[in-house]
Amino acid sequence: MGKTEQKTRDQRGSGLIGRLSIRSKLLVLVMVVSSSALVLVSAAFVLYQQYTFRQRLVKDSATQARMLAENCIGALSFRDRKDAQEVLNSLRAKPDIAYAALYQENDEVFAAYRRPEFSDPPQVTPVTYRHRFEGSWLLVKEKIVLNDTVIGSVFLQTDLRQLDEIFWQSFLVAVLASLGVLLLAFFISARLQGLISAPITHLAKVAETVSRKEDYRMRASKKGEDEIGDLTDAFNNMLDQVEKRDLALRESEELLRAVFESTGDGMLIVNAERLVAGYNQRFASIWQLAAAPLEQTTDRGLFANAGLRSRDSKFFWTGMDELYNSRDVSMDEVQLEDDRTFERFSSPLIKNDEQAGRIWSFREITYRKRADVELKQLRHLLSNIIDSMPSVLVGVDTAGRITQWNREAEKLTGISADVARRRPLADVAPRWAGVAGRIAQAIREGKPQKEQNIRSIEGQVEKISDITVYPLISGNVETVEGVVIRVDDVTERVKLDEQLRHAQKLESVGRLAGSVAHDLNNLLSPMLGYAQLLRLELEEGDPQHTKASEIEKAALGARALVQQLLAFSRKQVLKMKVVDLDEVIANFTDILQRTVRPNIKIQVTQTANLMHIKADVTQLEQILMNLVVNAQDAVPEGGTIAIATANVELGQTEKGKNLNLAPGPYVVFTVSDQGTGMDAYTLQNMFEPFFTTKEAGQGTGLGLATIDGIVKQHHGQIDVHSQLGRGTSFEIFFPGVTDKKDQSESQPVSAESNSAPPAETILVVEDTASVRELVCEILHKQGYQVIDHGNAEDCMKFMAGFDEPVQLLLTDIVMPGINGGELYDRLRAIRPDLRVVYMSGYSEEVIDRQGILKPGVDFIQKPIAVQDLLEKVSAVLHRER
């Protein structure tokens, strides 16, 4: 095969064969291989055939020659030519032997044979070989040996043309066999190539379908366990993996999509060309956009088409171009036209380490902002509340460092919150070092700890504080994060408590005094009444008259004492009117001066334009009397007792004066002496009832208690200043009255103005017989018709059958059975014109609780004085309706 031919075939191979299908390739391959093999095999076969035939020919010829030699050995030995010739002639049976000769030892021909067809035998003598091919002849020479001695030789010339014949025959056989085999190979390979090509074709088809349809669920079916089977497995395996990845990719995409859509943030993706790559539903709804972005929309275009605008468009786009070229993340706030506020985040979109755009997200923070504001307000409110608390509030963490320090704490310690915060409590406020144990306990037990009535001296004033340590328990974990220490200044409260206790004591004493006074009054009423009646009946100068007067005086004294009891218990009925205090003092000065010892001078200082006060004059006189008498005791050697009045405007500043009065105008009168003064104990207890510095029997101990009761009833207060050896001054404050007109001032009624004998009938109901009889006698003496009953039931029975006019009911209030008020109501049902005056030994207050004493209702306090009774009865009877 020449080189050019080879080249051409190669070119054809890459072109033509390359385009052939695997089927054809396999066929070509099989045919080429089998034909090549056949050519080689045939050639080998032919050559081998030739070779073996030659060898056989040589061998045959040699054998022939040897046989000839053997057969001729006798003839040659005994020189029998005829026999030799006969032997040679037997070669006629072999047509291919052209010539044979028998040589003697001296190479002379002894006998020869020639086949007639071969006319021209070659020159063969002398022969020195055993066999040789020469032209178309095979020359064979065989020695004839007898007893190891060469006695001659045989020569054979064989025609080789039969060899050619055999060559062509075998060539033909080879060609025919090859053709047959090729044909067979063609058919077999045409059939069998399917075994190889079919799976590959199938594989190729599946691969093509998979890539076309992108359906990775398809699988190639395996057709055998060979390499194609392995390839199919590998391909299917690859499909498995691709499918798995495809599935994972799809899932991941779906997940991403779900995340993208499920987030509460509006998200927008813009690519590097500033074109909108996508956004989620939330984004569309925030900006009121169409559901899907248009193709080739820029970010500006998108926002321009949005249903809403940002409030500040310039701000919205500021720095946008730089952001698209940077890898920074950004965060700002954007406000929309509809007042919603959004937090705008952006982060770069990085693909393969290159900037591929930007992701924007919009998170609505409107409510958070609002909540922030509210929280801030709440925090402000809370801090205001905390700061406005009258208590010291200090927050301490578990390490003992201060976390909270309110204004009260600042005020108390003089340390500002900024300085105090985060410093150890022990350093900042050593004063509370004592509560360290409580703090530890509160943290340990998680329960509030309290320490009460801790006394300390602030400046020169004693302060009392309660310290409460509250554990700060965090949410649901129940861990103590620290404590809040509350320090309450309870000085005031403790003092109030003491005052309350005092008041309660007074009240109980007062109640006792009140009830005693009622009984005393019932006892005193006949004493006083009859003594007065007796005195009135006797002539002046009559010794009996003087006795009656003494009885009357003693009864009056007893009545005053009872009044005093009632006064200190604040149970007396005050006769309040607007008065000028200076005038009251002036009118009373003479009596005072006469009461005190002669070595004492009472000095009164008046104030011009002194405000009026609303007061019961008798009570004012009582106060003056008591104070002056006390002062007199303080100056045993004699001296001056000064009484002064003043207008005072009480403001906030007067607080330090131990006064507990509402700000406003007050009238103060001072009774002072330069006497012995009082010690602290006395100062503290002087208003206690039955507390006295006097010797037993010399004082009741009710003096100052009574004054205190009276003053309080007048809505005033007493302030006492005293120093041992320097004297004492009592300042008594009464609220000033700016309006001088006094509505409560009772109309002056004079008993004398009704001197004409009355003709009215008065119904007296009183369960205490002595009082009833006294009253009846007084009224009767005055000329009234009197009907009396011991109880309400008798009275009502009587009245039911009595037709004469009755003008007035004078009844006790508290009676067994039906009380005075009810009696009046019932009688009024049948006598609508009936008027009433109530009597009682109880105070107005007690009676008032029974619902009888309504404003305008007339009342007379027992013990009953004749004049009082008559005046009241007359006033009621003659009052215009």
Add this chain to the structure above:
Amino acid sequence: MGVLLAVLSLSWLCQGAEPDLEHRIKAAFLYKFLFFAEIPEKSFAADDKTIVIGILGSEKFAGLLQGVAGSRINDRRLEIRSLGENADGPSLRACQVLFMEARLRSQEARVLQVLGDSPVLTVGESEGFLQRGGMVRFVTIKERLAFEINRKTANRVGIRFRSKLLRLAVRVIEEAKRNGQD
């Protein structure tokens, strides 16, 4: 070799059929008969590694064979014995091949009788030699030396002739069966 060449040249010369040449050819034939006849082992004395050609006749004829004396035939050394004219039985029987010249025809019967069944290849020249019990007889036909063979006699003593020799014989006397054919 030289000896053989000499013998062959003699045989070649023999073609001329001169009386001296004739003897020479006969001597050569006598020698060659050893190769075409099988003499039984009993013919040989034990441990005797010689094969003996005995010549009853002239010394001259024996001398013609001296050229090949000592050559080895089938591992035996060839010995040529000139037995003279009156050889006794043991010396006759000690030979494997015994040649009797034609002029000793009178003794042929006695010799053959002495030999009896001894396996000795007897070669003669005289007419009726085969009938008297000889085995091979030289004859001259058309000036060419040939031989006759009495196979019957030879078979009796156990001597076998090769077919090649038998084919070359001008006459072969076979066993009784075959006599009729002759």
